[in-house]
Amino acid sequence: MxxxxxxxxxxWIESTSRDPIGSAPAxxxxxxxxxxxxxxxxxxxxxxxxxxxxxxxxxxxxxxxxxxxxTTAKISAGQGTRYSSLTSKYDEETARAYAASNTAALEYLAALVEAEGVDCEFARKDNYVFAASDEEVSSVEREAEAAAAAGLATELVSTTPLPFDVPLALRQRNQAQFHPxxxxxxxxxxxxxxxxxxxxxxxxxxxxxxxxxxxxxxxxxxxxxxxxxxxxxxxxxxxxxxxRAHPYREHVVTVRVPGSAVPDGMFISAGSPTRSVRSTPYGDGALLIVSGEKHKTGAELRTDECYRRLQEWAEQHFEVLGHEYRWSAQDYYPVDxxxxxxxxxxxxxxxxxxxxxxxxxxxxxxxxxxxxxxxxxxxxxxxxxxxxxxxxNPIRSATAFVKENVKVAGHFVGDRLSKEGADSTDDLAPGEAAVVGGGGTPVAAYRDPGGLLHAVSARCTHMGCLVKWNHGERSWDCPCHGSRFAPDGTVLNGPAARPLESQDVGG
Incomplete structure (x- = not known):
């Protein structure tokens, strides 16, 4: 546990109504x-x-x-080091089109909020890409040059509203955040x-x-x-x-801070591991939303440690009064x-x-x-x-396409040849999970805190890859294409459309 x-x-979900909207018509x-x-x-x-x-x-x-x-609910045409990456992979014209289209999306959303009086905590904020160390300064400088060439109004600054020093940051004004x-x-x-x-x-x-x-x-x-x-x-x-698009998960923690300690802006580090920060109103203070610890879906089994590292980072850098919520999100990254x-x-x-x-x-x-x-x-x-x-785009996508799909093939074939897995569910303590058996009929077994055993097929219903247990979120995750399942087999994330079948293993 x-x-x-x-x-x-x-x-975002806990702070809003979950009442159904409308009813099904005939x-x-x-x-x-x-x-x-x-x-x-x-x-x-x-x-x-x-x-x-x-x-x-x-x-x-x-x-x-x-x-x-x-989500972390930032609405910004500035997106980490996106423009230096696009310029390198494509050209300045592509980067300009990406910047213009994302700016248009931001302004459309802002105009809708104003015209319809949407109560969603929409707020204009400056967006910062910061160097967390001297080694990341060159990345910030490259992004500043590429973003300017893409038509974005940005500036390099040596100070930010963050409560710790950074060697350099790129500021883009008038971006936004909201309650999604x-x-x-x-x-x-x-x-x-x-x-x-x-x-x-x-x-x-x-x-x-x-x-x-x-x-x-x-x-x-x-x-x-x-x-x-x-x-x-x-x-x-x-x-x-x-x-053509591959799944990664990123983790989010929220910490309660005094209103006087809230940094005014949205922030993301230029290097790895990524640290992203924004705030949202909360009681008489605010929540800081800190995200990072990106990893391939199904590759990081101790996701509770991802949360722990984010919480420790927040405590080291901010005046934390308490820890409130934590969650994770899945995103797909296109090969080109x-x-x-x-x-x-x-x-x-x-x-x-x-x-x-x-x-x-x-x-x-x-x-x-x-x-x-x-x-x-x-x-x-x-x-x-x-x-x-x-x-x-065969040239621009070839390396990423081959790299990611070789990993998928490794799981698809290797899982069928592997004999790894627990021999029995008998030794599973409450809160523990394991894939029981190997070869052609592996079972994904989880014993809940009350001692009840949940056993389902360990083969993802999308294409048959072997699922992995996600300790921090108590889910079975497919490392091939990102499908995720609850302990009882219910689909949490596609592309799988069918649940994992229940298995009778006793216990």
Whole structure:
């Protein structure tokens, strides 16, 4: 059992209502069906409804209780050392287009908040990329040069609002932060009604591309002219995105600090390990939201130690009054460094998707919704070709593609040959888990704190890789494509669409 202080839960979800929105209508034919009620799905649905379309949103959890409920919620065109990376991999023109499109997404969101009076703690903040040591100074300098060439107004500074010295930082003014779930709940309430509706706690299990399209769900079928699959990574494998975008997890802790100790701004380190910091109002003080400890999904089994390192870093650098919440988030990183936004594949006529936001989903998710809604409404968009989901960049993506998929192949083959695993569930103490047996019939077994044994198949239902136990979050994680499962086999994250099957092992 973990002895970490604080609650294992997202502050964004815990601080907002979880009451259902609307009710399922008898008539389930709409213009556009959106699978996923996160940043992409709800923003696109809101845009489409405002343009006169009827929309159905289908969500396996509650509204904004998936990945968008586990973000750090920065809205910024400045994204760590993104522009030096893009300029190196592509050119200045690509970096300029990325900067312009992300700035447009930020300003769209800001304008919507102001026009509709959205109570979501939206606040303009300066964004800082800081060197945590002298060794990171050159990275900050390169990013400053690349960001300026990309058209962003930035400046190098030697002091920041952080309570510790840094050798150098890059400041970009007038970026933003917000409470993501308050914002998304507002969009959801806008969407529901007048022929549009939201189905919560409903899993989409299949989609057929046709005229109309048919979406099979656990609560009956929905038909629509067009479909947006906004499930972080498409649960439909037709676009092979699982081979072109790879899953990483990052951890978040929140610490309570006095109002007088809150650094004014948003901050992210230039090097590794990453340390990202922002604040949010909390009682008569504030919460500092500290994130980092990025790792490949399924590769770090003691994720409780990731949380511990973040908590210790916060205590070393800030006046911490207490530890409140901790959570983790999953992000997909594209092999050629740009998000995929557009048609599900080259053959589909009415299926759209977006993925690969590389940990900047609030800004890129808004951008994706703008692009997808324009595509469905037949509008030209100047950035559509940049993010084309079916683009082919063999030179720019080859190294990352081979590296990541060799790892996947290693798991896929190695797991079947390995004889590692516990011999029996008998020795599992409360709170412990293990893969029992090897070869063709491994079982993922977890004994909960009350002593009850949960046993499920250890083969991921997406492509059959062997799942790994995530100690800090008490989940079975697939190291191949990022699917995650609860101890009872329930799907927590796709692309897997089916739960792990229950196994009878006694105990």
């Amino acid at each position: 973990s002895d970490l202080p604080g609650t294992q839960a997202s502050y 008539q389930r034919t709409v213009d556009v069906a959106v699978i996923g009620a996160g940043m992409v799905g709800l923003t696109a649905a809101d845009l489409l409804k405002k343009a006169g379309s009827t929309v159905a949103v289908i969500e396996m959890h509650g509204v904004a209780e998936g990945v968008s409920g586990y 779930r308050k914002y998304l709940l507002h969009l959801a309430r806008n969407i529901d009604g007048d022929g549009s509706f939201i189905l919560e706690n409903t899993r989409a299990t299949g989609v057929s591309d046709g005229s109309p399209c048919r979406i099979e769900t656990t609560d009956g079928d929905v038909t629509a002219r067009d479909v947006i699959v906004a499930t972080q990574l498409p649960f439909l494998d037709r676009g092979l995105f699982f081979a 460094a740009l998000p995929y936004i557009g048609k599900l594949n080259r053959m589909t006529q009415h299926l759209y998707t977006a993925t690969g936001f590389a940990a900047w989903g609030m800004t890129n998710g808004t951008l994706a919704a703008m692009l997808l809604s324009d595509a469905i409404l037949g509008r030209e968009n100047p950035w559509a070709s940049l993010y084309d989901s079916n683009r082919i």
